Amino acid sequence: MYSSTILPNFRKLQDYNPLTAEQITAIEELGGVHLELDYMDEVEYLRFAEGLKTIATKFGLEDHYTELLYLILKQNEHMRVLYDAYWDNYNDDLTSREVAKILLAYKTSDETQNFHLSIKTFTDTVTLKDSAIARWMMEEIYNKIEAGEFPLGLFGVKIVYNLFGDEFGTAKQITDERLKATANLSPRKPTVKLKKLYTEFCLYIQLYLINQTHLTIADGVLLTDAHANFFFDVLELIGYLNRDKIESEPKDYIHAMFNNYIKK
Numbered sequence: 001m002y003s004s005t006i007l008p009n010f011r012k013l014q015d016y017n018p019l020t021a022e023q024i025t026a027i028e029e030l031g032g033v034h035l036e037l038d039y040m041d042e043v044e045y046l047r048f049a050e051g052l053k054t055i056a057t058k059f060g061l062e063d064h065y066t067e068l069l070y071l072i073l074k075q076n077e078h079m080r081v082l083y084d085a086y087w088d089n090y091n092d093d094l095t096s097r098e099v100a101k102i103l104l105a106y107k108t109s110d111e112t113q114n115f116h117l118s119i120k121t122f123t124d125t126v127t128l129k130d131s132a133i134a135r136w137m138m139e140e141i142y143n144k145i146e147a148g149e150f151p152l153g154l155f156g157v158k159i160v161y162n163l164f165g166d167e168f169g170t171a172k173q174i175t176d177e178r179l180k181a182t183a184n185l186s187p188r189k190p191t192v193k194l195k196k197l198y199t200e201f202c203l204y205i206q207l208y209l210i211n212q213t214h215l216t217i218a219d220g221v222l223l224t225d226a227h228a229n230f231f232f233d234v235l236e237l238i239g240y241l242n243r244d245k246i247e248s249e250p251k252d253y254i255h256a257m258f259n260n261y262i263k264k
Contacts, residue, residue: 002045007032008070012212016071035073039080048073051237059230064213068205075204076238082197083240086190092156093187099159100182103145106138107179146174198240199261202231202254222262228254 056065115131162182232250
C-alpha cells in the first residue's frame with residue numbers, strides 16, 4: 001500500500017471527471033488529489049512512475065505524463081480487484097481438487113488393504129507404513145474438514161461451495177457425489193477474462209489519447225499501431241504482460257485482444 005498526492009490538469013480530464021472551474025481551482029490550491037494505492041508499495045510506485053516517463057517520452061506524450069499517470073493508477077486499482085478475484089477463483093478450485101482427491105482416496109480405500117501416507121520434499125520421501133496410524137491421521141483430517149474446522153484463508157473460500165454447496169455449517173456430511181465432482185474439477189486459467197479486463201483498461205485510457213493528444217484515430221478505426229504499442233508497454237510495465245512470453249509482436253497481441261473483445 002502506498003499513498004501519494006498528484007496534480008493532473010483536470011481540464012484535460014473532463015471526459016472522466018467533469019469538474020467545474022471552481023472545483024479545479026480548489027484542487028490546485030490544495031496541491032493535488034490524494035491517491036491511496038492498495039496494490040503498489042513505494043518501491044513499485046516509484047518504479048512505475050519512472051517507467052511511465054520513459055514510455056511517455058517514447059510516444060511523444062511528455063506533456064500528458066501526469067494525466068496518464070493519474071488515469072492509469074486509478075484504473076489499475078479497479079482492475080486489480082477483478083484480476084485478483086479471477087486468479088483466486090482459479091487457484092481455489094485447484095486447491096479444492098487436490099484436497100478432494102486426498103479425501104476421496106481415503107474414503108474409498110479398502111480397510112483390509114495396506115494404507116500408507118507419504119510426504120515428499122525436494123530431497124526425500126518419507127512414508128508412514130503403519131496402516132492403523134495412517135488411517136487415524138486421515139480420519140482426523142477428514143472429520144475436521146467435514147465439520148468445517150479449517151482456515152478458509154489457507155484452503156480458499158471456493159472449497160466451501162465445492163465440497164458442501166449450500167449445506168456448509170449445517171452439520172451434514174460431505175456427499176460422495178460432491179467429493180467425486182470436486183476431485184474431477186477441470187479449472188481453466190482465467191486467460192479470456194483477463195484479456196477482456198486488459199482491453200477495457202486500454203479503452204479507458206484510449207479515450208484520453210484520442211481526445212487530448214496527437215495520437216488521434218480515424219473514424220471507423222478501432223485501434224492504431226501506436227495505441228497498441230503504447231498499451232502493451234503500459235500493461236507490461238505494470239506486470240500484466242511480458243513480451244518474452246508471447247509469440248506475436250506486442251502490437252499484434254493488443255490488436256487481437258481488441259478484435260476478440262469487439263466480436264463478443
